[in-house]
Amino acid sequence: MMKTWQVGPYHDEWVVIVHADTRGQARAKGATVDGGDLIDMRAIRVPDLDGKLVTNETLRDAGFPETWEGEKLDAYGYIIDCGCDVCKASLREAQERRGKQELIQVIHDGLVS
Ligand SMILES: [Zn+2]
Secondary structure, rough: OOEEEEEOOOOOOOOOEEEEEHHHHHHHHHHHOOOOOHHHHHEEHHHHHHHOOHHHHHHHHHOOOOOOOOEEOOOOHHOOOOOHHHHHHHHHHHHHHHHHHHHHHHHOOOHHO
C-alpha cells in the first residue's frame, strides 16, 4: 500500500493529496500540478488517509478544515489523480457526488420556477 501525502508549495496555500512510497516521489507528483518547482514542494504524511478513498468524510476525519476561505470542504479539489487506483476511485466517487448534487439542483430549480 502506498503512503498518503499532502503536497503543496512552501510559499502558497494550496495542497493536494498524492500517494507515493517516498517523500521525494510525493513532491515530484505535487510539482506537476502547477508547473511547480520541485524544490518548492513540501510533502507531509497523512497516515489517517492511508488505504482510504479521498472523500469529504475521510478528509474531515483526517483533520482537514470544514471550510476554506468560505468554500465548503470538497474532496474534488484535493484529488489530482496521481495515477494510482485510490485516486481513480476517489475521483469517480467525487464526480458521482457532484453529478447527484447538480441533478438535485436541476430538479429543485425546475420545481421553483
Ligand atoms: Zn493517488
